[in-house]
Amino acid sequence: xxxxxxxIPDIPLQDLIDGLxxxxxxxxxxxxxxxxxxxxxDKIVSAELIDxxxxxxxxxxxxxxxxxxxxxxxxxxEAFGRMLTGMGKKVxxxxxxxxxxxxxxxxxxxxxxxxxxxxxPNAYIRPSASGSSLGGVASSTRETIILCEAAGFDxxxxxxxxxxxxxxxxxxxxxxxxxxxxxGGGDELQGIKxxxxxxxxxxxxxxxxxxxxxxxxxxxxxxKNAIHxxxxxxxxxxxxxxxxxxxxxxGIEEAWEEIQKYQQQTTGNGWFAKNRKxxxxxxxxxxxxxxxxxxxxxxxxxxxxxxxxEELISSQQISVRKAVDELFN
Ligand SMILES: Nc1nc2c(ncn2[C@@H]2O[C@H](COP(=O)(O)OP(=O)(O)OP(=O)(O)O)[C@@H](O)[C@H]2O)c(=O)[nH]1
Ligand SMILES: [Mg+2]
Numbered sequence: 001x002x003x004x005x006x007x008i009p010d011i012p013l014q015d016l017i018d019g020l021x022x023x024x025x026x027x028x029x030x031x032x033x034x035x036x037x038x039x040x041x042d043k044i045v046s047a048e049l050i051d052x053x054x055x056x057x058x059x060x061x062x063x064x065x066x067x068x069x070x071x072x073x074x075x076x077x078e079a080f081g082r083m084l085t086g087m088g089k090k091v092x093x094x095x096x097x098x099x100x101x102x103x104x105x106x107x108x109x110x111x112x113x114x115x116x117x118x119x120x121p122n123a124y125i126r127p128s129a130s131g132s133s134l135g136g137v138a139s140s141t142r143e144t145i146i147l148c149e150a151a152g153f154d155x156x157x158x159x160x161x162x163x164x165x166x167x168x169x170x171x172x173x174x175x176x177x178x179x180x181x182x183x184g185g186g187d188e189l190q191g192i193k194x195x196x197x198x199x200x201x202x203x204x205x206x207x208x209x210x211x212x213x214x215x216x217x218x219x220x221x222x223x224k225n226a227i228h229x230x231x232x233x234x235x236x237x238x239x240x241x242x243x244x245x246x247x248x249x250x251g252i253e254e255a256w257e258e259i260q261k262y263q264q265q266t267t268g269n270g271w272f273a274k275n276r277k278x279x280x281x282x283x284x285x286x287x288x289x290x291x292x293x294x295x296x297x298x299x300x301x302x303x304x305x306x307x308x309x310e311e312l313i314s315s316q317q318i319s320v321r322k323a324v325d326e327l328f329n
Pocket of ligand 2: 073074075159
């Protein structure tokens with residue numbers, strides 16, 4: 001079988017690459033479907049595709065946006081994204097959400113919450129594949145970022161819900177990590193763990209409007225004080241704490257100014273490039289681990305041997321250490 005033809009996306013690879021480099025969004029969607037495919041033959045073609053479109057000098061900016069459900073991530077991205085396309089930038093929005101039950105709701109919600117952006121010719125919105133393994137979702141999202149950059153998108157925004165582990169995964173694929181918070185309620189109530197706050201490059205208190213403005217201003221001071229107690233981050237960056245209203249569209253430009261400041265500073269001190277290199281190497285090793293594990297467990301002889309040893313271990317006839325050693329001998 002000709003290796004350049006596949007059911008997904010059912011066009012020659014070179015045509016796909018050409019379409020991508022012209023910034024064609026339909027081709028971009030097809031390419032993303034290809035890298036998300038779990039078929040073995042698709043995996044071969046998608047590896048070739050990624051390899052061919054990889055641009056070592058990609059001048060993109062990858063921004064992760066997280067926060068508890070309902071904090072206003074999608075509404076913020078609508079306002080922020082429209083501001084950027086208004087400046088002539090091309091903006092891609094990807095959402096990563098490993099819990100498939102939630103994904104359905106989010107996709108429906110996002111259609112209405114990013115109504116203007118979804119019609120904007122300089123924007124591209126794509127929900128991530130809902131997968132059971134966070135590692136798998138993360139890997140295809142990383143490849144999706146590469147595809148978006150190949151299609152000429154300069155700003156890649158990744159939305160993730162800040163309640164589980166997905167934000168750690170997103171932190172490892174972005175240049176800048178923005179945490180949206182709400183005033184009042186306290187950290188526990190918002191479900192935001194200290195660890196997530198420590199990962200943030202920027203804290204923005206959203207819904208700073210109407211009756212909520214006073215509380216938001218107060219929260220800003222509290223978070224500023226809390227930030228002081230954190231150890232300094234690797235980028236040597238002072239994490240800004242700001243206010244915004246995604247619905248009133250205030251504080252959005254100021255947020256962008258901070259992001260640009262970060263980009264300038266970290267490009268200057270070398271952190272920006274260093275961080276991307278670190279992320280690539282981490283991804284590489286994650287994939288090695290995943291592949292080793294999958295290859296090992298999918299072997300029939302190993303499956304049988306594991307089963308045997310499970311029984312021996314349960315009845316305490318063999319130690320765990322000995323059972324493991326035997327498996328590898
Ligand atoms: N007053 C006010 N309401 C807002 C603001 N931003 C968002 N909202 C409202 O908050 C609700 C949730 O907004 P979303 O943008 O869907 O929140 P989200 O964080 O993307 O939610 P999930 O994707 O479900 O995690 C919607 O009803 C918005 O209209 C804001 O700045 N001010
Ligand atoms: Mg959302």
